[in-house]
Amino acid sequence: MDEAALQQALTDTQNLGEMPDADAVGTVGSPDCGDMVRMWIKYKDKDGQKVIDKASFQSFGCQTAIAVASIATQLIRGKTKEEALTLSAEELSKPLGPLPPMKIHCGQMVEGALRAALEAEQKAAPAAATPVVADQSGTLADALSAAGKTQGKIKIVLTS
Numbered sequence: 001m002d003e004a005a006l007q008q009a010l011t012d013t014q015n016l017g018e019m020p021d022a023d024a025v026g027t028v029g030s031p032d033c034g035d036m037v038r039m040w041i042k043y044k045d046k047d048g049q050k051v052i053d054k055a056s057f058q059s060f061g062c063q064t065a066i067a068v069a070s071i072a073t074q075l076i077r078g079k080t081k082e083e084a085l086t087l088s089a090e091e092l093s094k095p096l097g098p099l100p101p102m103k104i105h106c107g108q109m110v111e112g113a114l115r116a117a118l119e120a121e122q123k124a125a126p127a128a129a130t131p132v133v134a135d136q137s138g139t140l141a142d143a144l145s146a147a148g149k150t151q152g153k154i155k156i157v158l159t160s
């Protein structure tokens with residue numbers, strides 16, 4: 001992983017925070033470390049096509065997850081849902097260079113949250129590799145709290 005690129009992405013974190021007027025939201029937690037990412041998506045009409053206007057995220061996650069989520073929210077702007085669904089964790093984390101084995105799930109968690117949000121409007125449940133938190137209301141802190149009550153152990157990693 002390119003440490004300089006990681007630090008740059010963190011210094012320049014984009015689209016952090018809730019989006020009250022979002023059209024869709026998706027949340028995924030990593031069973032590997034207990035971290036979570038939630039993504040919001042807002043669509044707009046462009047030349048008769050529905051494209052992603054903007055996206056934002058919240059994360060109680062490691063720095064890698066935050067950096068990848070920030071990159072992802074920038075990458076998907078202007079794309080259709082179908083185009084965004086083709087993006088893999090590798091593509092989302094590409095600006096950071098190849099992730100070390102212990103950090104691969106960080107990118108996959110962001111991909112999972114993105115897919116959950118993209119598929120939120122579809123009726124079929126998303127086939128995510130990691131568990132999708134059913135409760136999409138409130139903040140990520142609410143979800144963490146609820147998950148902690150039902151699952152017993154959620155590790156909250158505070159990053160600065």
Ligand code: FES
Binds near residue numbers: 033034035
């Ligand atoms: S999301 Fe688990 S260590 Fe990065």
